[in-house]
Amino acid sequence: MTEAHDRFGRRGVARAAIWTLAGYAISIVIRLGSNLVMTRLLAPEMFGLMALSMAIIQGLAMISDLGLQQLAVSSKNFEDREFKQTLWTVQVARGCVIFLSMLLVAGGLLALGDSWGPSESVYLDPVFPYVLMALAVAPLLTSLEPTGMLGLARQMNVRVTVKLELAVQIVTLLCMITAAQVTPTVWALVIGTLCGNVFRLIVSYVLFPTWPKLHIAKAPFAEVFRFGKWLTIASALGFTALSGDRLLLGTLVPAHLLGLYAIAHLLVMAIEQGLNKIINAVAFPVLSNTFRNKPEDLPKVYYRLLVPIAALMWFTAFFLFETAPIVVDLLYDERYAKAADVFAWLSLLLLSIPARLALQALMTTGDVKSTAIAAAVRTAVSLGAIWLLYPVMGLSGAAMGAVLGSLIVFPIVYKRLLEGGILRLKLELCPLPAGLVGYFTGWLVLRAFN
Template sequence: MSASTGSFRSQLSTASKHLSIRFASSIGLRLVSTIVLTRLLAPEIYGVFAVVLVYLYFLEMISDLGLRSLVLTREGEVTDVFLKTCWTISILRGGVILLFSMVLSLVFLIAQNANLFAQDSPYSASVLPPAIVCIGFAALIQGFETPMRFMSEREMAFGRLTAVDLARNVVTLAVTIALAFYLRSVWALVIGQIFRSVIHVILNNVVFPGPKLAFCLDRESIRVLISRGKWVLGQSTLTVLSQSFDRIFLGFVMTSTTFGFYYTARQLVDLVPQFLQALNNAVILQVFRKLHESTPEDFRRNYYRYRLVLDGAAGLVAGGLIIAAPLFVDIIFDDRYAGVAPIMQILSLSILIFGLNILQNAFNAQHRFDVVTKLSIISVLSLVGGLAFATFVLDSVTAALFVVALHRLPEAIVVTYMGHRRGWVVLWREGIIIAVFALGALLGWGVVQLAELVFWQPVG
């Protein structure tokens, strides 16, 4: 093993430790937040907040030029002028998001006055239009984040990143809980989100010093941002449709309470893939850049070593949740949130597919954004077409939930086939996830049996 390879592996190991601490603490705080806030706030409040967040996410993604990934993958030295241009573009993007938040707010207000929404729909809540405007201010504030944070990620120096994110999450949680205790409304969550953006920008600008940031629109830097960012923008637009169309669509066909159940279930089920994705986002491009320098045999061997941890975590959690979700929900929530459990059981299937789609990052590392865009199109078509069929033909919310859980499976099959043709993938090894899933289900069954023996009585 060469010195450079050993150094990279050591760097990757250290980074993984920091990231594990960072995101494990984030998950722990998310669980604490869920346990406390759901006892202070009713499910229908979460239904309205879910609508607010999904439109913020939608606007953020369709305006995403991939500034972070461009800094991480930029060849050669990252100049101060390039960083200043990235910062300027980020602020302008935040202003655009705020502007469109106002437009959306006006559209929903007009629709409400025309009685276009069902009385029990989250879209009929009078608080929705002003909440969307306020959440747009959070995006504007977030735009002032220093790009030097991305430079720390580029160098895989995650110690300070971990400390900053942990401090931000702890303070934000404390403020949001205090707001929920006094307000008992969706405004506690909205104001908490704005506060999160403020503390995030302050901490990052203090902890990650760099060149004095100033308004700058360098022509060459903009050319680079546009030439690569156009593919990122297209991919991000497709990604947001794939990841948020379900919440936009189901928000119209569910009541506020049921949609609150769905939002809460998604929040919990997504913890594992979000944790794994966060780990991957920090190191995956660097990993695949190294793997592309090796032979196909070395690529396969190291790729499956990397996948082993991902598939192990995803399979065990998915199998465990599909059996033990009712126990989990009963422990965490009060009786008002019992409807979360069956939704969690179905959505847990989505965790299984996580590892299969990691391979598309190999194309990102080669700057083959066209391939990733085509894969995203498959995912979007599967989701939109599936939800339309489940709702309008089958008239089944349960079928719609299965579509949400499995809509990325066609994308996973295609990218696996493409990887196999390039010699990156061994097809029989992809079946290991099924065995791990079965083991997770067995462990979940054991936990449920033990709980019933000791303290738990399942409903019904």
């Protein structure tokens, strides 16, 4: 049995999934521990400022996304020296663009002053532009990482990736706590974030000590462009779909309310990002390898991955929907109590995880356009719903709008799966009973606590 076959066989996939799940579980503990510690050291408005800053970083990153990670996983030319040099050059150029864009946004806010929007807007906070300027360094540091880091996903070397991500989280938390003792402001969060980025960059060159060379080769660049043009559109729309709620609310609510929404969103993201890691680190490489070598097995392999992930999401989403008041009450003090209703609705965002796996399966076949279409529909529906529901129902209405946008993409996804010969309706229905089990389990836990 070859090494590649073992890595992408059942045992290899199982090992990668176990490492990812274990890393995911530990990551959640660290993330929640970090959140609990920092919410006791800092006021809610600090998290509002940080949430909006990180949303802008994520937005610029996704708008400029060329799918370099996905291309590194799926391309047959990744081991070519010129291909790697071209990838790294494009990666660095993208990091510089994000860095300069953030400086321009911050400079624009300073130039406009406080006369262009509602006085309670987070954008008009006098500290906000300076936070943006400091955090602009983060994507620049990330862009300098060697291309070997992209290759870890291609090789499905989950063990190294998990260890590194956990180490970065721990370093970030320790730096945040230390900084908060000196300055209990948003700068503690900023300093911790930048320290984590510096640590990750150093470790990446310990793992891959050869410094890449700036070089653009014609053929590899053409491949990057062909693959990335649709992903750029999809990522730009995906950013608006994923972060548009906080960006829109930043214009409507003061910092402390955005902070409550951000806390509830962070709890859901702690789970959602873990599942996304499984999809990106395990599912996408496996699906890509299957389509390259045995495309007729793609539906079978896809549903082997989908059914357990979808069942887990249905159970978790409805369990958290019922137990949200208990979770918030156990984790936070009374200042954050109003986040419970928001958390309950936002937990239903987890139901959209199976659609993301389906889009990854379509991407392995070269259908990147579907990702862009789904993101466009989600963006339009979620932002429109938030705009309409927030004035009537407050933050809970905004959360409902975000959920509606995330679920509206399923008809698009199913249509494309059917056209691609992948859809198996019977297997799609298998995970649904897990939602009922999750709901009634949550109801029993809620009654027991009450």
